Amino acid sequence: MLDLLPHRIPWFVVGPGLGLLIVALFAITNQPLGASGANIQTSGLLRRGRDVAVWRVWYFAGMIGGGLLVTRVLTADGPGIRSGYDSLRDAFPLWAVVPLVFGGATILGYGAGLAGGCTSGHGLCGTAQRSPASATVTLTFLSTAIATTFALHVVTGGSL
């Protein structure tokens, strides 16, 4: 809508900004910041409607709101309907992309649950607390993710 933000805000603004959010949440509430927890609590609220940490559902809603604000309000209008998967869509037809994304997302969700956190909870917040478990998770997922990406690159004959 508005054209107030650049297409991409550089890492040296976003990275320290995320760091300060982690510190702020800890300094005020003594709680770690992580998106898997927000997803679990939101799914718990939808399924049973009780026994959930409600503030994490608000955090979930906030992330959607923040994404909406930046992508739809503060930046210039892009194309109307997008897949969000430009290069994957270039490589594969939609009927293949949908199960690929769904399958990949299910694996990562299961893994995040098993590891007790994801890129934000372990990768940023846990590592910032100097947790050996979080550092282990982070190094593990970075390794398998890079290996998987290169494997996909080879399997697809270089189109990914």
Place this chain on the structure above:
Amino acid sequence: MRMNTIGFTIGILFGGLLAGAQLHEYDTIHAMLRLQEADVYFLMASAIAVSAPLLWILERRNHQTPLGGRISLSRSMPQRHHVKGGALFGVGWAIAGTCPAPALVMLSSGAFLGVVAMAGIFLGLHLNTARASEAAPIGDGEHRELVTVA
């Protein structure tokens, strides 16, 4: 009540920053994992470089948080489930090109495959929770909270 306001505010800023860095785009994550672009690595490293020393100072000073008592960082030792979970997470992350927070931003950016990604993430988290029993510790990197507010 105040917790909810803080959660919502942090969420807006967090989601906004992820969106600003284009982390909700498959192409950004794919370029990172294909080692074609270092921006996201720098982004993660700088987030840690800013937060780790500040958290250390707060811990050293025995900072009293307004809402959660004395600050307590957690440093648990790696166990097998960390490695297994991390390994699976990485594989899925590479295939789906997204993870739990950016997938939400993808959804709100109007990318229709964000619905598919979020559905998969919810299913995966649910399968693990169902397997591990509802009472098992879940969620964030270093979760201490099984507190139920409502």
